[in-house]
Amino acid sequence: MTEAAASPVLARGETVPTELPSDRRLPLVIGVTGHRDLQESDLPALRARLREVFEELARRHPHTPLWLLSPLAEGADCLAAEVALECGMEFIAPLPMPRAAYEQDFTTPEALAKFRELLRQARATFELPPPPDAPLFDEREQASRDRQYCAAAAFVVRHCQLLIALWDGVPAKPDGCGTAQAVQFMRHGVPAEYRPRAGAVPAYETGLVYHIAVRRRGQPWSGEPAALAILPPPDQPLARGVEERVWHAVDGLNRDVLAYSASSAAGNGVTWSRLLGGTVEGQLAPRLRAIDERFAVVDALAARCQRATRRVLILLLVLSFAAAMALQLHLARGAATGSFVLIYAGALAAALVLYVWAKWARFEARHRDYRALAEGLRVQFFWWLAGLEESVADHYLRRQQGVLQWVRNALRTWTMPGGLDPPWPPLSKG
Numbered sequence: 001m002t003e004a005a006a007s008p009v010l011a012r013g014e015t016v017p018t019e020l021p022s023d024r025r026l027p028l029v030i031g032v033t034g035h036r037d038l039q040e041s042d043l044p045a046l047r048a049r050l051r052e053v054f055e056e057l058a059r060r061h062p063h064t065p066l067w068l069l070s071p072l073a074e075g076a077d078c079l080a081a082e083v084a085l086e087c088g089m090e091f092i093a094p095l096p097m098p099r100a101a102y103e104q105d106f107t108t109p110e111a112l113a114k115f116r117e118l119l120r121q122a123r124a125t126f127e128l129p130p131p132p133d134a135p136l137f138d139e140r141e142q143a144s145r146d147r148q149y150c151a152a153a154a155f156v157v158r159h160c161q162l163l164i165a166l167w168d169g170v171p172a173k174p175d176g177c178g179t180a181q182a183v184q185f186m187r188h189g190v191p192a193e194y195r196p197r198a199g200a201v202p203a204y205e206t207g208l209v210y211h212i213a214v215r216r217r218g219q220p221w222s223g224e225p226a227a228l229a230i231l232p233p234p235d236q237p238l239a240r241g242v243e244e245r246v247w248h249a250v251d252g253l254n255r256d257v258l259a260y261s262a263s264s265a266a267g268n269g270v271t272w273s274r275l276l277g278g279t280v281e282g283q284l285a286p287r288l289r290a291i292d293e294r295f296a297v298v299d300a301l302a303a304r305c306q307r308a309t310r311r312v313l314i315l316l317l318v319l320s321f322a323a324a325m326a327l328q329l330h331l332a333r334g335a336a337t338g339s340f341v342l343i344y345a346g347a348l349a350a351a352l353v354l355y356v357w358a359k360w361a362r363f364e365a366r367h368r369d370y371r372a373l374a375e376g377l378r379v380q381f382f383w384w385l386a387g388l389e390e391s392v393a394d395h396y397l398r399r400q401q402g403v404l405q406w407v408r409n410a411l412r413t414w415t416m417p418g419g420l421d422p423p424w425p426p427l428s429k430g
Helices: 040-060 076-086 099-103 109-121 142-159 179-188 239-264 278-283 286-333 338-361 363-385 405-415
Strands: 028-034 066-069 090-095 124-127 162-167 208-213 228-231
Touching (some): 028 179, 040 162, 040 208, 090 109, 239 363, 286 363, 363 405
Parallel strands (some): 066 090, 162 208
Antiparallel strands (some): 208 228
């Protein structure tokens, strides 16, 4: 990408387009878990509550696409997917086991037909393998099926930034594999047997649960249907504020991506290939091209934020020097030189305004974040090129559990099946 083709990072408040033909934005991934046997009379209230949550998230993050991650189990999973489609969202369906075996767990022909229809509308769908070191899946063994359901819950939790639980509030059983377990995974961390092998990020990654209360058929319950409660991890009472600041940072990235991509793609003859050079762009597998595009944009944004930081620093030094010189001239020539006092005061005021504006625009923080994301994308690109299928997110920034957590989230989102512009088939290992 040539320097002439690049546009400056926009200041806050400017208008940018909301979508592009090839969407390079980072989505906010919403996981869903819930009971299969919802009370029929509560479905309208549950639909309304889900719509309210989706619309509120979209309103607060206007530049960020919302994706739903739903295994499409009967009941809550399918209900959330239907509402997501009504709200204009996309969803990805990770199936816990081979489709033929999974369909055996649907209790009615109507539920099975709804599952198949939703599956056709998914952005991507794929079957999850057994957890690491677990035996091969055997559909005849209930323990094997339960293990796959736990693996699906772990996958959703590890790849979402927010979990919506249509849950009756009954705590998880030690040997369970349902909704309560997914909630426990999100609030306490995914157990080791469902996480990648040694070498991955050691700390448990947790997040917020949006608990929507539900009644189950044939079970007593005295709560209010569709009541919403936000549950942070038990040891992080301020997690909601932290998560929302992270989501705000993601929306800022997407706003910059939209502005940059719109100006760079407007007939300038730009080649997106940066990691191997434009001459091999046509030879790259589709998902490598998609990673390459995202790297090109994020790398350019990081460089522009770095230059903006340097320019601010230079201007601050110039203004400080002008203020110091004006003060010295005033002291040397006496009280009759009042104009030097005005220059001194004006230079200091301008420096203060510039400093406050630069802090508000977060050029330095954005440069740090975008550079970290670009380097993660660079490593993922060459891992995939070399045939390594692991996600960089499980090995990257291992000591950064707070402020740069969103970078791992971004890498994990873009490297899961369906996380890049569809259709991107997986690379063959041959």
